[in-house]
Amino acid sequence: MADTKANPDVKRGRPRQLSVRDAVLAGAGQLLLQAGIKGFSIEGVARLSGASKVTIYKWWPSKGALALDGFYTLVSPSIDTTLTGDVKQDLVTQVSAVLALFRDTAIGPILAGLIGEAQRDPELAAAIRERWLEPRRRCGVAILEAAQAAGHVRPDLDPTMVLDQIYGPIYLRLLVGHAPLTDDLAATLVRTILSGILASDASERQA
Amino acid sequence: MADTKANPDVKRGRPRQLSVRDAVLAGAGQLLLQAGIKGFSIEGVARLSGASKVTIYKWWPSKGALALDGFYTLVSPSIDTTLTGDVKQDLVTQVSAVLALFRDTAIGPILAGLIGEAQRDPELAAAIRERWLEPRRRCGVAILEAAQAAGHVRPDLDPTMVLDQIYGPIYLRLLVGHAPLTDDLAATLVRTILSGILASDASERQA
Amino acid sequence: MADTKANPDVKRGRPRQLSVRDAVLAGAGQLLLQAGIKGFSIEGVARLSGASKVTIYKWWPSKGALALDGFYTLVSPSIDTTLTGDVKQDLVTQVSAVLALFRDTAIGPILAGLIGEAQRDPELAAAIRERWLEPRRRCGVAILEAAQAAGHVRPDLDPTMVLDQIYGPIYLRLLVGHAPLTDDLAATLVRTILSGILASDASERQA
Amino acid sequence: MADTKANPDVKRGRPRQLSVRDAVLAGAGQLLLQAGIKGFSIEGVARLSGASKVTIYKWWPSKGALALDGFYTLVSPSIDTTLTGDVKQDLVTQVSAVLALFRDTAIGPILAGLIGEAQRDPELAAAIRERWLEPRRRCGVAILEAAQAAGHVRPDLDPTMVLDQIYGPIYLRLLVGHAPLTDDLAATLVRTILSGILASDASERQA
DNA sequence: ATATAATCGAGACGGTACGTCAAGTCTTGTT
DNA sequence: AACAAGACTTGACGTACCGTCTCGATTATAT
Numbered sequence A, B, C, D: 001m002a003d004t005k006a007n008p009d010v011k012r013g014r015p016r017q018l019s020v021r022d023a024v025l026a027g028a029g030q031l032l033l034q035a036g037i038k039g040f041s042i043e044g045v046a047r048l049s050g051a052s053k054v055t056i057y058k059w060w061p062s063k064g065a066l067a068l069d070g071f072y073t074l075v076s077p078s079i080d081t082t083l084t085g086d087v088k089q090d091l092v093t094q095v096s097a098v099l100a101l102f103r104d105t106a107i108g109p110i111l112a113g114l115i116g117e118a119q120r121d122p123e124l125a126a127a128i129r130e131r132w133l134e135p136r137r138r139c140g141v142a143i144l145e146a147a148q149a150a151g152h153v154r155p156d157l158d159p160t161m162v163l164d165q166i167y168g169p170i171y172l173r174l175l176v177g178h179a180p181l182t183d184d185l186a187a188t189l190v191r192t193i194l195s196g197i198l199a200s201d202a203s204e205r206q207a
Numbered sequence E: 001a002t003a004t005a006a007t008c009g010a011g012a013c014g015g016t017a018c019g020t021c022a023a024g025t026c027t028t029g030t031t
Numbered sequence F: 001a002a003c004a005a006g007a008c009t010t011g012a013c014g015t016a017c018c019g020t021c022t023c024g025a026t027t028a029t030a031t
Helices: A020-035 A041-050 A053-059 A063-076 A087-104 A107-118 A123-148 A159-176 A185-195 A200-206 B018-035 B042-049 B051-059 B063-075 B087-104 B107-118 B121-147 B159-176 B185-195 B200-206 C019-035 C041-050 C053-059 C063-075 C087-104 C107-118 C120-150 C158-174 C186-197 C199-207 D020-037 D042-049 D053-059 D063-077 D087-104 D107-118 D122-149 D158-175 D184-193 D200-206
Strands: none
Touching: A020 A041, A020 A053, A020 A063, A020 A107, A041 A053, A041 A063, A041 A200, A063 A107, A063 A123, A063 D107, A087 A107, A087 A123, A087 A159, A087 A185, A107 A123, A107 A159, A107 B107, A107 B121, A107 B159, A107 C158, A123 B159, A123 C053, A159 A185, A159 B107, A159 B121, A159 B159, A159 B185, A185 B159, A185 B185, A200 B042, B018 B051, B018 B063, B018 B107, B042 B063, B063 B107, B063 B121, B087 B121, B087 B159, B087 B185, B107 B121, B107 B159, B121 B159, B159 B185, B159 C087, C019 C053, C019 C063, C019 C107, C041 C053, C041 C063, C053 C063, C053 D158, C063 C107, C063 C120, C087 C107, C087 C120, C087 C158, C087 C186, C107 C120, C107 C158, C107 D107, C107 D158, C120 C158, C120 D087, C158 D107, C158 D122, C158 D158, C158 D184, C186 D158, C186 D184, D020 D042, D020 D053, D020 D063, D020 D107, D042 D053, D042 D063, D063 D107, D087 D107, D087 D158, D087 D184, D107 D122, D107 D158, D158 D184
């Protein structure tokens, strides 16, 4: 009679029905594809998935969180590139992969929508940073740090900043649409950031 | 009726009461400041400004359009910089001004919110491009083209692309918040894009 | 330009342009026909007639008043019947005329709509009484008073009340629609009110 | 989901909160009393009752339906009269009851307003016929048919038509207001319809 | 077996905002 | 003046989601 109360660690009660989770995510992804963030609503996901609103609210803290998870059901085949050791080539390969994703699939606009939504939902913003941006940047950082170690790239530069100068234009165009995401964009961006923009002779003078 | 077609140019009817327009814009700006785009609603602007919803709907085609106009009542003192002819200095000056605007006033987040809203409102996106982005870019383009003409900057580069590589990182940070808008950002971005990131000797080799 | 300077001594200012009045009335009638009271609006009449709302408000005190005037542009050919001196026949003739008007033209439902509107507009109610109901009742009263004078109808009866018992059912059906306005309705109503409903022998006993 | 089809009869979901229904009806009734149909609005009922508009829209298909239901919360103590078998007396009793209801309570004007509203809302018209008019007419028909069976009233008459000639005047006066609903109205109407209006001797002649 | 406890669908509910319509009033310029 | 054009406020319309709150049915573990 010491403690009849069961072990609090032990899971009691009906276990979570994973099919529900999957149905919700599938519905979220589908709705995102069909209607974009503008038409994305928890109510809609509930309708599409057959799950009840309460269930969704129970497992996802916010509309944004759900949208991001739904987004990942659409993108899951992530970008893996094998590195050659050549800074320029490796950067171009990686940037091109992202660019292709944004241009050729629906996820470009959807990601833009998510970033847009993140402006009103700090949690979503954090999630996007942690789950989308950072993982992708780590490869870039790896390339650049390797190049720095090999003496190909100036050691005093912050790789993060360099990546921003490559990816920044892409996201800016994705979000604002002032210029298209062209095929040669990856090569151009990388080339410019590698060699700078100063004229050759001027470069010597300034160096 | 309506048999009086004397002069179609003549303005007939009660002229638009400008105080109403101003009140609405002031209300829009105020609401934007207080509550951000998240809390920005036509209903709210109507309440704040004392104007009726119908009037607002009459003059502004969409929530986004109103928000952008409200935004401009907050930013109107625009950025004017005197050019020296030195590429680096001129670019840093201009970028610093934008950066200061984003960091030290409330308009950074507000603009971010607007760009976010633009993801669901193509009209707003177009308006942002035309009314905010382009005007500001023109100065940058001017600086770069002058530098190209003077032979300081490679003539084969698209000035637009270069600007994207300077401003892109700023907007990316503003929108995603993965890194802060530091004081030295302007200088760093400009320096990197000018000289590139290759190590000095490597630069010579690769060139 | 002929009629613009009618007589400077008498009336000053622009004389009322009669065509406006007519246009408004025509528009009101037309709108009433097309859309019924449900779709009848001052805004609509203004659109249809080309007149401005202010003008309408100036000359008609209320929506109801305008509707009633519009109604009269549709009904103007009023009901005139020649009396024969035979109570029954004269009553049937007159009631039949009203009945035909309600059944065969659109003005039945329109009048019903006006009476409906009158429930929220006392002025309209008064106008309907004075301009529609009373004129029509006067003929009926005349018939009945003549019959009373001739000794054909009981002298102690209020002719008004008798008319109500003939027309009441018609208006009730028009307004509530629980039974149709049949062809023989006039004859039936008049016959019943003339002779009563008691069985012949019972009639003698009870009398 | 929705894999539980165990028992379709079973009530699922949060049960309807009857207090809300009652509050809405009470609010509707109250608003009807205070402001009449002119001031009756769903918005107002929502305010008064504390219920949300959406809830009201969910349960009542139209403004008219809500008004009629609100009306019934005001009249619920319906009219029951015990029949004596004497046509005249029974009719007078019943008609007097209706008359008293119209004169002495606020429901006269309210019912008039509803009938008015029914002119623009066919659903409401049908509801009024079915829920108000018909039930009340059935008693009258019963009285008349009993009298016909007993040989007191002509068997060739349509009881419905007779009732129209008694109630028609009452509703006409209620709706148009050309004459008051006096105390002796019930007796007069019934007496006239029973015996007719022909002078006694004329009656004999015409019979 | 039988509690106990969690999951889940269905749906009610108050709330906020949306975008629209018509009623009226007011203000100009034109005739 | 009379008039058209049109600006403006007010108030209600009907709709869409939001997030919270019951219910009942289901499904597991723990006595």
